[in-house]
Amino acid sequence: MLKYLLGAAAAVALSVAPAAAQQKLKVGFIYVGPVGDFGWSYQHDQGRIAIEKALGAQVETSYIENVPEADSARSIEQLARTGHKLIFTTSFGYMEPTLAVAKKYPDVKFEHATGFKRDKNVATYSAKFHEGRYIIGQIAGKMTKSNTIGYVGAFPIPEVVAGINAFFLGAKSVNPNVKIKIVWANTWFDPGKEGDAAKALLDQGADVITQHTDSPAPLQQAAARGKFAFGQASDMSKFAPNNILTSIIDNWSPYYIERTKAVLEGKWASQDSFEGLAKGEVKMGPYVNMPPEVKAMAEATEKAIASGALNPFKCPIVNQDGKEVECKDALTDAQVTSMNFYVQGIDDKLPK
Amino acid sequence: MIELLPLILATVITAATPLVIAALGEHVVERSGVLNLGVEGMMIMGASLGFAGAVVLDNSYLGLAIGALAGMVMAGIFALFALGLATNQVATGLAITIFGLGLAGLIGQPFVGQPRPPIPALVFGLDPIVCLSFVLMVGTAWLLNRTRAGLILRGVGESHGSAHALGLPVLKVRLLAVLFGGLCAGLAGAYLSLIYTRFWSPGMTAGRGWIALALVVFAAGSVWRLVAGAYLFGAILIAQLHAQAGAIGIPSQFLSMLPYLMTIVALVVLSMAGRRGAGAAGSLGQPFVPDR
Incomplete structure (x- = not known):
């Protein structure tokens, strides 16, 4: 009888545990360098820690560091398979692997840093x-x-x-x-x-x-x-x-917290984010x-x-040939993210 | 431009010093007939443990010594497998590099971002390790070419079978050579993290171990050609940075590849001249098992 009771208790415990875990949103991160690089990957990891601090019991985060760009699909898929519902891939070279894995896991949301290709469940973000x-x-x-x-x-x-x-x-x-x-x-x-x-x-x-x-x-x-x-x-x-x-x-923390909240509230949608000092992404x-x-x-x-009173790229912007670049008020985000010329006054040639 | 020369020269010497030291060590190893591709791994262990030691003991000189010893321990592991168990030297060396890169990152983790005060210059604005590298060049050239010990070492490298038949302790000679190579690689690594750039960061050797290996090939058996190669490499590296800063209008990608291109050109010229074969030791890379 006692055995039976214990067994039943164990069964109940087993069925309860995953249910409790399911309520936690698992958020995964892929880093190109070690978290101890004191630069790029370090700052992304600070963002991950900020999510845990801000949302506490609602989330569970994990990361894989030192992931080579060319061989990143396996690591991204590993996170998707282990129940992560929101995955941040934090290097430009993760673009194609992220899109490929995203196709296989339509119910997982992906966020790719500094890229320009999006999908229904793949958003992109960068900072000014x-x-x-x-x-x-x-x-x-x-x-x-x-x-x-x-x-x-x-x-x-x-x-x-x-x-x-x-x-x-x-x-x-x-x-x-x-x-x-x-x-x-x-x-x-x-x-x-x-x-x-x-x-x-x-x-x-x-x-x-x-x-x-x-x-x-x-x-x-x-x-x-x-x-x-x-x-x-x-x-x-x-x-x-x-x-x-x-x-x-x-400073990725505000963006990471905002996007994790969006998933928790069911409001997440694919988008392109390019924010700077205003939203605190650049400090x-x-x-x-x-x-x-x-x-x-x-x-x-x-x-x-x-x-917003000052835009570093306010018109007119003159290139090295002395020609004014096509411009209304200020250069657009797209013009900034595809910039391939030096402004007038820089005494050097841009290597191409 | 003329007033820049002493400054440029000092930069060239510091840039070339880790290459010189690591390459001198590997040169001795290869003269004894062993190919250790673990230079990068031994170097990064020297950088990591050297820096860690310097921080913990608050003494950069002790850090340099610890770094050198760390390289030697890695070389000991290599020797255990490649000499003791006669494993494939190429595979073992590569394993040492990969293992070293990982382990160094792990050990160095708590020391990332910690600053260290500079080591004062010894003479003419040159730091102590640069001075030591001069001694090392002369010492290695003398030892290899002018002493009985050097003759034995080269003999073991040329033909381990004959050396064994003569009653020479092949494995013992090779073990000492490999340990010396590790000591040098470790010191070169510690030089990177304690003098050249005074901080530890994972992966900071950035391929210098491989360049050292290439220099040994370039040297084709001569210590002085090795030293000249290292300084030439350093000089072109620094010259291209200066050329860029002076905005001379040559694409930076081309300038960046120049040191490597020059190395290849020099190698081609050398081999076309066809002097004394390729210059590698006769039994380079072949495992030696005494009872065979």
Whole structure:
């Protein structure tokens, strides 16, 4: 009798457990790097943690890190198969694998970062990092004494090119004599090479360094020479506390929480999101190591961009050939995300 | 441009130093007839453990030593399989690289994003490890070409069967060579995380172990050609960055591939000249089992 009772209790427990679990929404993440990269993947993981904090018992999150782009379909499918109903794939190269897996699992919602192909159950999202670049451009324009700013780029893709243009327009708006020197590292992550690129720029007279690569090496090289630089993707203050001016911080938390809530409330729909300072997807680190008037200027610009009063790409935008780019009020999101030209005044050729 | 030269030279030397050290180690290993493709794995372990050690003990010099030892331990694992159990050296070396990349990331996890103060320069603005690399070059060239020990090592590499017949301890010589290679690779890795870029980040060796391996092939048996190759590689790497900053209008993709292109061109020229064969040791990569 006792055995029977125990058996029944166990059976009840078994049938209850999955029911309870089903009410929790499982949210999965695919990262291209390690969560400890202190940059891109790290910030996405901060977003995942924010979901858990904000929605607590309603959700359960998991992630797979270091997923190579070419071999990502297996990992994405693994998450879909293990009951994840919302999956964020956080690198450009996951685009096709995400779409392929999404076709097989129509009841699972997918969110792909920085891509441009969508489906009924695949949304895309990115952030207006160029807004932050305009602000640091202004700071650099004010801080430079040699009127030469060094820029370490990863690859000449639209996201980076738009960043360079926004940065230069910002610098030019406060310092008409400013010049920019650009070095392509042709890698997202190689601390040694990124640092060497920064050294080359410093050797050639740049006294403010900015970077669109992922490691703190360029910032650190600038600091070693007593020059200024900016942090990338996360607040990199601790690498050069006396030489960092500010950081552009990727902040995915608001978007991740909003989208997870949408699934919980059954309101999720495929869309394309491209937000910036206004919604808090792009944040600025503390403004430090600069005179108060430069800090005040940066804060005013940040507010103006967030409120919509200022658009870094407001018309007219003139390209290197001296021609005005087709433009109404300001460049459209589509024009920004496909940008493949330098603005007038940049004394360099865009590699194509 | 002239006033830039000393600065550029200093950058070239620091960029080439990890390559020089790791390649010198692997050169000795390959002279003894062993092919260890685990350089990248030993290097990243040196970078990770070296940095971790420096943070925990708050001493960058001890960190460099710990990094070198970490590389040596990895080399010991390689030796256990490739020499002790006579496994395939290529497969074992690759396994060491993959294992090292993973383990280094795991051990380094708590140390990501921690800063380290710089190590002061020793003489002429050169850091101690650069100075050590000069000693290492001369020492390796002398040991290999001017001493009895070097002769034995090269003899073991040329023909392990003959060396064994002469009563030379083939496996012991190879073990010492492999451990020395690991020590060098580990030190090169620790140089990356403690001096070259002063932080730890997973995957920060970014293929330098493979470049070191390529330099050994390029050297074709000569320490000095190896050193020249490493500095040439470093010089082109830095020159292309300067060319970009100077906006000379050559596509950056082309400039980026230049160091690799030059290496291939140099290899082709060398092999066309046809000097002393390919320069690799006679029994390179062949496992040695004493009782055979």
